[in-house]
Amino acid sequence: MLRTLTRGSVYMVERYLPDPYIFVLLLTLVVFAAGMGIEQQSPLEMVQYWGNGFWNLLTFGMQMVLVLVTGYVLASSPPFKRLLQTLARLASTPGQAIVLVTVVSMIAAWINWGFGLVIGALFARQLAQVVPRVDYRLLIASAYTGFLVWHGGLASSVGLVIATEGHFAQDQIGVVPTSETIFSSFNLLLVLSILIVIPVVNRMMMPPADRAVTVDPQKLAQEEAQAPVTIDRPADRLENSVILAQAVGLLGLAFLVYYFVAGASSLNLNIVNFAFLFLGIMLHGRPSSFLNAVQEAVKGAGGIVIQFPFYAGIMAMMIDSGLAESLSNLFVAASNEVTFPLFTFLSAGIVNMFVPSGGGQWAVQAPVMLDAAERLGVSVPRTAMAVAWGDAWTNMIQPFWALPALAIAGLNAKDIMGYCLVVLLVSGVIMGAGLMFFP
Structure with missing residues (x-):
């Protein structure tokens, strides 16, 4: 039955799922029309919301590019490659x-979402060389399904934001420690449940051997082959100087020690990127190896660069027109103290299709959801993590965050989204039930 459902999902996605860029264009027009039809905004007002917000995510977009680039650089370093080959x-x-x-x-992905995306895709390529009979589409899809748990892990945007002094909702809920969100019993049980169930589901979706779409392992090996190092000019010595790379890398590590020990500062996106960058510099050894990895990583960042401004415009239209609040209120009105986390989770999953940013989505939904949670007597940490898990959940059918993994794998979104749709259905049941009933 699961294979039949999977074949149907794959067929539907291959025929009807557009490129992510087309998806963002369609979403822009849908939100534009919805703002006029539902919120009674004028076309001029919607254009103003869209244009004024178009560049609002430049800083965050650059941070996301660096998450991808530094994650790829670290994951593709020789020590990690040897580890993945061994595994x-x-x-x-x-x-x-x-x-x-x-x-x-x-x-x-539980450690860091960007690291998880890159490690998953690179590891899938290694496995395809060791087990050439495996279906390559399902292999890459399985790597991407690891992304499900990122918002329940150490890089959770929502969990880290509300644990930071001075966050925008502090006057309402105070500072919520990660012991009540990321490291709470219900969140850890959710992560564990998904870690147990989803690998089994992916295994059950395997097509028969005669229908498997495989890839030539020799082709993958050739793509990953390193060109020999040649020293023909004085500049080559600098570009391949291990001493130079290690000296700068040690400077970066010295700052990290100072940041955490002397400064006693908390983890944030910039310091994660900083750590990954300088670890990558050190683990690659030669500057030329590091630069080659950066050049490969940047190839997968095109979607982030061009699509994030559109998503910023969509987010602005959603917030300023009142659409996001109306959508959230629709679910709140139909819930009680038991079902509220479930409806919060579902509303977050829908909003994520329009606002594919965990931090941005929390800014959109927090004012509505926190007020409703207080009225219904529902736990604030559980409400916050319900938004977080909803954001992570529909990433399985929101192709934006699959772009880096697909670029590394050399596939298109339609190649994996049929499998991801099945995972969406199964994981949705686990997450919804867990948010309502896990202690």
Whole structure:
């Protein structure tokens, strides 16, 4: 039955899912029309909201590009490549490869979402070389499903924001420690449940051997082959100087020690990127190796660069027109103290289709959801994490965050989204039930 559902999902997605860029154009027009039709905004007002907000995510967009680039650089460094090659040899059958890539990508995504996306895709390529009979589309899809747990992990935007002194909702809810969100029992149980169930689901979606779409392992190996280092001029010595790279890398590590020990500061996106950048510089050894990795990583950042301004415009239209509040209120009106986390989760999943940013989405939904939680007597940390999990949940069918992994794999969104749709259905049941009933 699951294979039949998967085939139907894959067929539907291959025929009807457009390129993510087309998706963002369509969403822009849909939100524009909805603002006029539902919120009675004039066309001129909607144009103003859109244009005024178009560049609001430049800083965040650059941070996301750096998450991708630094994550790729670190994950593609020689030590990590050797580690992934060693782990890949643990799999000898297609089924083992599917389960292994799902588990590894989930663990990596729980540590940091950008690192998880890149590690998952690179590990899938290694597995495809070790187990050439595995369906490559499902292998990459399984790597991407590890992204489900990122908002329940160490880089959770919502969890880190409300744990930071001075956040925008502090007057209402105070500072909420991560012990009540990321490290709460209900959140850890959710992560554990998904870690157990989703690898099994991915394994069950494996197509019969005669329908598997495979990739030539020799082609993958050739794409990853390193060109020999040649020293023909004095500049080459600098570009391949291990001493130079390590000296600068140690400077970066010295600042990290100062930041956490002397400064006693908290984790944030900039310091994560800083740490990944300088670890990547050190682990690549030679500056030329580091620069080659950066050039490869930037190829996958095109979607982020061009689409984030459009999403900023969509987000501005959603907020300024009142659409986001109306959408959230619609779910709140139909809930009670037991079902409110579920409806918060569902509303967040829908809003995520329009605002694919965990931090941005929290800014959109927090005013409505926190007021409603207080009226209904629902836990604020659970409400906040319901928004977080809803954001992570529909990433399975919101192709934006799949772009980096797809670029590394050399596939299109339609190649994996049919499998991701099945994972969306299964994980939605786990998340919804967990948010309502897990202690």
